[in-house]
């Protein structure tokens with residue numbers, strides 16, 4: 001779930017239906033346009049050609065019938081060359097997350113997959129406080145073609161023993177486990193609106209070390225967390241992917257993450273901030289091979305382990 005997204009809504013509104021040309025203006029890459037040779041129109045066109053050259057999987061997307069409409073997701077994805085989106089209808093913060101709630105949310109995700117074959121990879125919302133129902137929900141959703149957990153929220157901390165049976169089941173399925181990271185966390189204190197069970201980087205590190213075979217995805221370092229701190233805490237925890245979505249897009253964030261966790265553990269996502277999500281990859285100092293890994297190959301490799309072949 002994105003936070004601090006006032007800027008995102010402004011850009012989304014402006015870009016809706018505006019096509020490729022406007023897109024490059026919104027991608028944090030104005031310096032490229034100013035320095036490139038050729039007319040302004042050609043430069044923008046060439047840049048969008050460069051964007052579309054890369055295959056992409058959005059490893060952090062949402063769908064519901066209100067704020068995150070599936071058709072809007074696909075509209076952005078089509079303009080930016082995002083082939084597939086890993087969508088969830090997450091349990092909202094400060095709700096109890098009862099089984100009826102997460103079952104209905106997952107059923108919506110399944111419907112999106114059926115309505116748009118080949119575009120959405122549904123990921124499962126659940127609440128480990130309801131152990132039996134959550135384990136059964138994994139089976140139900142898997143039978144319907146979903147894979148992986150996410151976006152998990154704040155009902156239970158990621159390293160709480162309530163999660164152990166869920167994680168063990170995911171290990172047996174080779175499922176990716178994506179969980180929200182907090183907003184406003186710093187070395188000093190949590191942002192005041194954060195719930196008490198929010199999972200901190202050190203909680204991810206702790207559970208990932210307990211289950212080295214499990215495949216975790218630390219959500220949205222651009223979502224408002226102290227990303228330098230998060231990258232440092234997760235530096236030596238190889239089974240945690242660092243996913244770079246979010247609406248904050250600090251300059252240098254991806255370069256910093258690359259330096260700390262390396263090109264094999266970074267994954268692209270948008271969390272509904274589509275132009276920023278793609279643009280920040282191009283603003284970072286990455287090689288062609290690194291872009292390919294971050295946009296597509298790293299998450300594709302993980303999905304393949306779970307039986308989802310996207311090549």
Ligand SMILES: [Zn+2]
Nearest residue numbers: 001002180181
């Ligand atoms: Zn989130």
